[in-house]
Every structure is written in C-alpha cells, then in structure tokens.
Amino acid sequence: MASSSQKKAKRVLIASSHALFARGLSSLLQSRQQKDVEVVGVVSSVEQAILQIEKLSPDLIVVDYDDESLNRDEFLARFVEGEKRLRVVLLSLHDGEQALVYDRRMLAAAQVDDWLEEWSRSRQDEYSMVQPEQRISKNDNRSDNMRHFITAGILVAVVTALLIVGLGQVRLLPVAASAQAQPIDFLFNLQFQIIAFLFALIVVSMVYSIIVFRRKPGDTSDARHIEGNTNLEVAWTIVPLFVVMGLAVLGSDGLAKTTRAEPRALEVNVIGQQWSWRFEYPELGIVTDVMRLPVNKQALLHLSSIDVIHSFWVPEFRVKQDALPGGEEFVRDLRVTPSMTGNFKVRCAELCGLRHAYMENDVIVMSQEEFDAWVAEEQGLAADPVERGRKWYTTYGCNACHSLDGTPGVGPSWQGIYGAQHKLADGTTVLVDDAYLYQSIRNPASQIVEGYNNLMPANIAEKMTDQQVDDIIRLIESLK
Ligand SMILES: [Cu+2]
Known part of the structure; x- marks a missing residue:
C-alpha cells in the first residue's frame, strides 16, 4: 500500500549529534531540488539508529563524518556489511564547496545530487521501476546537446x-x-x-x-562537475x-x-650599401643602380653588402634574402623568375642605419627584346666624362648622401664645392681640388669636413676604376 511511495522517494536517515549538520544537508538537498528525497529522521548514535530503523525504513543513512561522538566504523559494519544491507554514506560538510563521501572520493557539493540521482536510478533498475518523466528528460538532454x-x-x-x-x-x-x-x-x-x-x-x-x-534569473545551482573527456x-x-x-x-x-634552379639563369651581383643598391651584370659588363630583368627568365642574384647587413626584398617577388658583408664566402644566392612586366621597388628589409627607410631602388621587369635593347645601349658608354660621372653618381649610391643641388644631406652637397676652401673637423682648411676629392673617395675617413660624421663606407670605391673616380670628380667640377 505505502510501499510504492516509499520506493519513489528516497528515505534518508541522518546520523549526527549536530543539529546544524541535519539542517545543512536538508537545505543542500532542497536547493538541489531533490524533491524525491525525504529526510525521515535524525539519530545521534548507532543504538538509536537500530531502534529507529524498523519504524523509519530508510533507504540511505548519511553519517556525519566530522561528528567525533559517532562510531563510523560501527555504522558501516552494522548496516553495510550486516544482514540489513543498507546504503551508508559518510559525508563531510566541512565547507560549502566540497562534500567528502565515504569511499574517500572528493565530490564537489554540486555532485552530491548527481551521486544521489545515480544511486536512485540504480535502485530503480533493481526494482524494475519505470519513471517515465526521468527517461524523457534524459532524451531531452541528449537532443538538446545535439x-x-x-x-x-x-x-x-x-x-x-x-x-x-x-x-x-x-x-x-x-x-x-x-x-x-x-x-x-x-x-x-x-x-x-x-x-x-x-x-x-x-x-x-x-x-x-x-x-x-x-545563468537564468533565480537559478542558484552550481554547474555540473566534469572530470575530463578522453x-x-x-x-x-x-x-x-x-x-x-x-x-x-x-x-x-x-x-x-x-629554390628550384633553372640552368640558364641571368646572373646579377646585388650589392647593398648604406643606403642604396648596386646591380652588376658580370656576363654583360654592366653596372647600374636600376635593376632590369627580362620577364619569364630566372635571375640568379648573388647578394652581398659592403658595410652592414641589408636585406633584398621586392614584395611583389615575395622571396627575400639578407645581403651580408664579409666577402666571397658570405655571398648569398636568391632565385627570382619575374612573371609579369612592370615597375617595382627593391627595399631593404633589415634595419641598417639612418636612411634605411629610403634604401629603395627601381626594379624594372621588361620583355626580352627591351632588355636586349637596354643592354646594347648600356654597353656603348657616353663620351662625356660629366655624363659618365652622373651615371656613377647613382650607380655607386653617392646620391644616397650627397646632393647635386646644395640640399644638405648625410654628407656635404657637391654643388659649388670644387675650388672652394673646406674647413675640416681637425680645424685645418683644405682646397677642394682633384687630389683632395680623389683622396676623399678612395679613403673617406682621412679628411672629414667640419660638421659631418664619418659615415661613408671605407670600401665604397673598392670596385671603382680610376677612370670612374675621375669621371665623378669631373661631375663635381661641373657643379661649380
Ligand atoms: Cu639596408
């Protein structure tokens, strides 16, 4: 008669001599909305429990783990291992966060109800009890998750x-x-x-x-505790x-x-210097400050630097490589096969000093015919030494620091200096003539003009012939 309702609601007997424990557990179960858990009584000793057990017929005894006056082992011996075969849980409600249960597992407080639910479900299975609401809610959860x-x-x-x-x-x-x-x-x-x-x-x-x-308004419950998911x-x-x-x-x-190499690549020596690029075509005998490449033909670039580390980078080509100082053994190769004609810029991708950001030279990709025409034109040099000097001025990157029109730069402008008196950093004065200019190009550090720093690369003219140096001096002379 009453048996069906007894099985539905879990009848819990609390064993504790502390009133607060019983109250705390009851409110915990209520806050978990454990409506099918009913606290049927509170006892404070094994003897009392034995007396009450027939009358209250609990499904579960929750023993206060922290109650020193209770003999926990006796509860376990009598009700778990004894002929009664009741469930006994040792529970510690020491703090609000965790409940310690008898099998020594640490459970988050939120898990106590999961644990109770699990327990009640296994019990229902034992009794072949079907609780349709619960089955449906589980299926609901699964389809919700999906x-x-x-x-x-x-x-x-x-x-x-x-x-x-x-x-x-x-x-x-x-x-x-x-x-x-x-x-x-x-x-x-x-x-x-x-x-x-x-x-x-x-x-x-x-x-x-x-x-x-x-969190929905009014929901004070904790989230589900998840240990892991293998x-x-x-x-x-x-x-x-x-x-x-x-x-x-x-x-x-x-x-x-x-990095795939094509056999007949066009070789170009690319030399970086503060703050300009120079391009030598060793097979063609051309030196220039504008890189010209024929389209759809692989160019094999040998990268080097005469001063500090620079980095050759034409963003449209994507590939990038450092240009290192230190001579032959530090030369680095880079292969580029331009796939469209057009004007691009090579820029330095390695912070290399004062005018690093302006270390840009033109890169022109042209058809093979245009390239051949340019080579032919370049190979017949101008007869006028000033014209040639103008070419070396850009080719060897003098223009990075010296202007031709009086604009102040990193180095003195070349306008109007020929024949003038220069005040040097050491206090002496010098006449700007062929000998002085030759010396300043070949050995830049020897005489520094007052107000300027010793920034000119010492080996800048290493690759220049005496004829080329003279052409540059004739250019300076023409700017009187
Ligand atoms: Cu640079």
Whole structure:
C-alpha cells in the first residue's frame, strides 16, 4: 500500500549529534531540488539508529563524518556489511564547496545530487521501476546537446566563410609578380583559412556559451562537475598533429619550388650599401643602380653588402634574402623568375642605419627584346666624362648622401664645392681640388669636413676604376 511511495522517494536517515549538520544537508538537498528525497529522521548514535530503523525504513543513512561522538566504523559494519544491507554514506560538510563521501572520493557539493540521482536510478533498475518523466528528460538532454552542437557548428562555418570572403577583399599582399610567389601565396592563403576557422571555432564557442548557457534569473545551482573527456583530449591532440605535419609537407614542397634552379639563369651581383643598391651584370659588363630583368627568365642574384647587413626584398617577388658583408664566402644566392612586366621597388628589409627607410631602388621587369635593347645601349658608354660621372653618381649610391643641388644631406652637397676652401673637423682648411676629392673617395675617413660624421663606407670605391673616380670628380667640377 505505502510501499510504492516509499520506493519513489528516497528515505534518508541522518546520523549526527549536530543539529546544524541535519539542517545543512536538508537545505543542500532542497536547493538541489531533490524533491524525491525525504529526510525521515535524525539519530545521534548507532543504538538509536537500530531502534529507529524498523519504524523509519530508510533507504540511505548519511553519517556525519566530522561528528567525533559517532562510531563510523560501527555504522558501516552494522548496516553495510550486516544482514540489513543498507546504503551508508559518510559525508563531510566541512565547507560549502566540497562534500567528502565515504569511499574517500572528493565530490564537489554540486555532485552530491548527481551521486544521489545515480544511486536512485540504480535502485530503480533493481526494482524494475519505470519513471517515465526521468527517461524523457534524459532524451531531452541528449537532443538538446545535439541541437546546440549543430547550431554552433553552423555558426562556426558561417563565421569562417565570412572571414575568408571578407578579409579576402582586403589586399594583404601586393600583386604576385614572380614564379616563386605562387607556392608562397598558396601556403599563405591556406594558413589564413585555417586561422580563420580556428578563430571562428574559439570565438563562436565562447560567445555562444556566454549567451545561451548564461545563468537564468533565480537559478542558484552550481554547474555540473566534469572530470575530463578522453575522446576530446585524444581528438585535440591527434588533429593538430596531422594538420601541422600536413603543413610541414606543403612547406617543404613550397621551399623546393621557390629554390628550384633553372640552368640558364641571368646572373646579377646585388650589392647593398648604406643606403642604396648596386646591380652588376658580370656576363654583360654592366653596372647600374636600376635593376632590369627580362620577364619569364630566372635571375640568379648573388647578394652581398659592403658595410652592414641589408636585406633584398621586392614584395611583389615575395622571396627575400639578407645581403651580408664579409666577402666571397658570405655571398648569398636568391632565385627570382619575374612573371609579369612592370615597375617595382627593391627595399631593404633589415634595419641598417639612418636612411634605411629610403634604401629603395627601381626594379624594372621588361620583355626580352627591351632588355636586349637596354643592354646594347648600356654597353656603348657616353663620351662625356660629366655624363659618365652622373651615371656613377647613382650607380655607386653617392646620391644616397650627397646632393647635386646644395640640399644638405648625410654628407656635404657637391654643388659649388670644387675650388672652394673646406674647413675640416681637425680645424685645418683644405682646397677642394682633384687630389683632395680623389683622396676623399678612395679613403673617406682621412679628411672629414667640419660638421659631418664619418659615415661613408671605407670600401665604397673598392670596385671603382680610376677612370670612374675621375669621371665623378669631373661631375663635381661641373657643379661649380
Ligand atoms: Cu639596408
């Protein structure tokens, strides 16, 4: 008659001599909305429990672990191992955060009700009790989870697509103008897409959780305690491992493609100096400050520097390489196959001093015919020494520091200095003539003009012939 209702509600007998324990546990169970748990009585000793057990017929005895006056072992011996076979839980409510139960597991307070629920469910199974409400709510949970999962998944896909399409509109990279740019851009875009997905995955999960799983008004319960999820942990270890290994394979392939050598490449010595570039075509006997390259033909650049470390970088070509000082053994090679004609700029990508930001020279990619025409023109040099001097002035980068029109620069302007008296840093005065100019070009540190620093590279004229130095002096003379 009363048996069915007895089985439905868990009848709990509390064993504690502290009134606060019974009250605390009751309110804990109530706050957990354990409506099917009923506290049927409170006892303060094993003897009392034995007396009450028939009358109250509890399903569970909760023993106050911290009550020194109780004999815990006796409770366990009599009710767990004895013929009664009751469930006994030793529970410590020492602090509000954790409840310590008899099998020594640490449970968060929030887990006590899970634990009780689990217990009641296994009991129901024992008695073949069917509680339809509970089954349905479990199925509800599962379909709820699936719904959240699918919704968040769709949002992640949408945000990823928006990021890729939206940021694809922003020109992050300049036009790709070399064969080497293809594998580099491919990898760049691939990684960009992966990063867009990861960004969406993290931000969507976060925002979705903040909005959908926020605490409802009046809900004071704690969240479910989760120990871990092995499947998830294995997945988030294995998946990135394969992604990174895949990227390593693609990266090696890209590196092989960008460094692939073509047999008949055009050789160019690229020399960086503070703060200009010089280009020598050893097979053609041309020296220039504007790099000219024929389209669709690989250029093999030998990079070096005469002073500090510079870095050769034409963003449209994508590839970049340092130009190091130190002579032959420090020469670095870089291969570029221009894939479209046009005007570009080489800039220095290594902070190299005062005018680093202005260390730009023109790079012109032209058709093979135009290139051949330029070579022919360049090989027949001008007859006028001043004209030639003007050429060496830019070719050897003098223009980086010395103006021709009186504009002050890092070094003295060349305008009007020939034949004048120069005051030197050591206090002496010198006449600017051929001998002085020759000396200043060949050995810049020997005589420093007052008000200027010793910045001119000592070996700047190493590659200049005496004829070229003389051409420059004739240019200076023409600026009187
Ligand atoms: Cu530089």
